[in-house]
Amino acid sequence: MERGSVDNKPVGRRRFLGTAGLTAGSVAVAGAGGLTWRAAQEGVFATGTGPAYAAWDQWDRPGRDMLSLLRAGVLAASAHNTQPWLFRVGRDHIDLYADPRRGMGSMDPLRREMYVSLGCAVENMVLAGPPSGWQPAVTLMPDPARVGHVARIRLSPAPVAHSPLYAAVPKRHTDRGAYDTGRPLGAEVAAGLRGQIGADSGVRLLWLASEKSRNIFGGLTVRATRAIIADPRQAADDFAWYRTGWRQIQSRKDGITIDASGQSPLIRAAAKLLGTSREQNQDGWLRATRDTHVATAAAFGILLVRDRLDAVRRLETGRVWQRMHLWATTRGLAVQPLNQVLERIDREHAAGLPPHFTDAMADLLPTGWHPLLAFRTGRPTAGTLLSPRRPAEDARLT
Template sequence: MSALPDHDTIRAAVALAVRAPSVHNTQPWLWRVGDTTVHLYADDSRRLPYTDPDSRELVVSCGAALHHLRVALRAVGWDTVVHRFPNPDEPRHLAALELHHAEPDVSATRLARAIARRRSDRRRFTSWEVPPAQVSAVVAAGAAVPGVQVREIDTTGEHARLMRAFVDAATAHRGDAGYNAELAQWSGHHASAQGVPARNAVVPPDATVRPFGDPRLPEAVVSDTEEAARMLLVCTASDDLWGWLRAGEVASAVLLEATARGLATCALSEPLEVTGVRTRIRRDLLGDFGYPQLIIRMGWAATSAAPVPTTPRLPLEDIVRPAESLSLSGEQ
């Protein structure tokens, strides 16, 4: 086992890792840096009790950050061996990473550059078709993880059922006072390092976009009457901590590959937060085989559209701490 990279390298890699998307931009992760390992913990203080009562989306968000970190480190010549849930007595300890010297990887460098460019674009996309070869390449980016599948919603009937799920979830949430208070708490602010700021929120163009507070991002000027967004469904064989973490890792791989190809993306989860709606998606779109964990919308942004502003992140000093020596007895 080799020593860790220097402090500045670790800091730069974690700074890219925390660019990962998270539900309501809660950033529910904590990092502990040891002499030879980096550890990822879930920060339960950032759980959304109304939106995410079982912490599923919290763990999915952390999985995306874990994959981002691995990409960032591989790009600068550090390979990682990941031990997921290494401490059975501490379920918040999501992963321990051993680092080993490796040659810098060109494909990882490409994805690391995409980390800095990726944004959650909630605006309307254009009617420009995403070629099937592009869709296949994006789907393939998430195909290497056992127990996780990326499904394209590729028929008219499937798409209509998914859109109905968005409408039904939004209707259920409109009548949920706790959910709406939580949404207001985590959106619409102007100077906060967390939550969805006003400058990144849009007036919902359709039911796929939540009504975040005080939307200030101008909608793209799109003259087309129909957009050609593609919908991808990340699903897992198990609906547990393992499945949730791996779903986040796969979602990160898909989002970065799409971004590297110039596509606009947005991770969506509202239909999966209402139990009855999520059950219906599982039945109607997955045939009761597997569990839906995240929806990814992707397409071409209008060339005239202004760039989506960078969403703020918490200072690294708030989320990175030295670690005591910890066991790496977990399964890889």
Template sequence: MKNKSPSFTRRHLLEIGTGATLVAAAGVIWRANERGVIGEKGQEPYKPWEIWNDPAHRGTPLALVAAGVLASNPHNTQPWLFRVSDTRIDILADTSRNLGTFDPYLREMHVGLGCAVENMVLAAAPNGYAVTVTPHAGSLLDIGGRDEPVLAATLHLARGDAPADPLYSAIPKRHTNRNPYDRARGFPDALLHDFAAIPHDENLKLYLFQSGAAYETLGAAIIAATDEIVADHAMIEDSHRWFRDGPQEMERERSGLELDTAGLSPALLAVAKMLPALPAEQSHGTWADQTRDTHVPSAALLGLIAARDRYDRPQTLAAGRLWQRVHLAAGAAGLAMHPLNQPVEMIDRERQLGTESKAEARFAAVTGDEAWQPTFVFRGGYAIRDAAVSARRGAEMVTETV
């Protein structure tokens, strides 16, 4: 047999090598494109942030809904339906979009509905309306099924000519920022005063901590609760159902959580997007690491909203309205905010399981007053990176005209 010349072998190998490299590179590019690492992300799920004050809807109830759908809400479940007529908007909890064991009493869901109500109230005056909000009375503990929409509040619409609230224009700029914050820059006193001056339901109390024993205890409670959640298989599976695996799934669902908003560095984000989706244990383990190593220690501000009764439906709605205003005020001032509600999620879970409430006891050490029941926990500060925009279902997708 004729020997191959060394040069032929080298060239041959080189050709195979080059071919393999090209195939691999094409594969990487294809996957990078498919996973939204490079190229345009799907646009539709993010459009509601651009058309939130669309002239086509100006002066109509749909303009209020378009502002409402941009609200903060748990796991981006967008658990709302809007039943609209010329004189009223009913805001309904779409209970099918629940978080299972992560929110067994739909408390978080109703906080999120309160956030939507606040955005809608802010959008009323610029659209020529005066609104009165009537929250639906009763206890969250009495809501049974998860298949029927449940009325949360009604907005009664009248014509009005009041000026716009300055927070109105902050609506499309508010985003949850899960990146590291620069704690050394602190938190502006003027904004703390603005927060404290926000008018709210007398059954609510806002706590703000920048340092000291209460700050440390609350930070430790957030970390402990996160570890407990990660150890609870049912909770992380229920949470995981709302994680979207890539742009195509997000294009379809237009709701839920995605890697872009997870607060990863650009390099880590690119790598994470290329890999197959992590199972619930691993993704939530990463979240616990971020909470312990980044979210809590970098927080210039830790805060909480407490209610007289965290399962009272009007109080829960009012807590959401207050949170939305706090977040909008922060956004308008260039400060980042991030809910860290794990300790309250654990209170609900312990109640559901009928186990001793360790989470509640930790809070008592923070507030020093068990008469105030925390229902929402957050951090604030100057972020090292801007937050990415989260997906939304547009107003028309969640509105029924009657």
């Protein structure tokens, strides 16, 4: 899998976040004429435009068209913006399949994040049914012998109806920036998030809002970030999903970009124009995790299930997470998945490593429950930018 590149140097999230050491002066020394040319080449002046972003404008076309469900589905949340979905449209149903080519290797060796991401796509399609005049009925893992066939959504004609969560679909974005530490969250936020959990989903929310619990989970997250950086295999598999080159973004239409990193306009421009070393890259990611993501979180949440290997529970967790994120969007809240600890736990299980993070995390969890997704939330301090998306037609099987 090709990594993103600037001047043919490998890049990734660490390079994005490592640009914090760049200044306006370092940008200026490259020469105004050369910078202008490179800025145009790298899309510095065209943020959020081009074919890689067209799906955000195509999502709500008028008319009773099954493709409208797919157009909402491709705007769902997914780990590292991998978009691991494939769709097949039938006469009265839509089948959803996992795309194994879009796995994250050692970053997701048990396919936990892939199936949670697929559950997010299911939920967006379910929400898109009534506005298009369809009543959806979902069957998860309809054929146990085919583990890649993750859902069938049957559709029957129904009166057109809209919902606040559906209206939030094009407004939902992961916020990787700093949150407002002067505006704590009230108990109604935890209650609202729990209200998105279906009674039969098998999912539970662990809410970490006290200073002690936030410090414990935050500390584990920083430690897990260090561990991923120090693990050559995980580091390489993580790098594979980060994009900076304008042409690469427009052709691949996936992955995490500097525009979605939560950095300031100056740092985003500098990263696109100049790049950074791998060491700066890793130091920057660790610094952002410690000083921004952990330090400014008003609360952390962890979605739990009884059986972490159950594909249906993973898909249900994705459906819950998508509703939670959309609900948070309707309330003006910021959220960001923060899964480094869980990624290390999966790595420990898959590679037979000592269970350092498995044991440490167990001290936070209620007996008999296992984590499938962790996140931070708070009140935003700035707006978020679009991530690239493959259009529905590109993910449709014929």
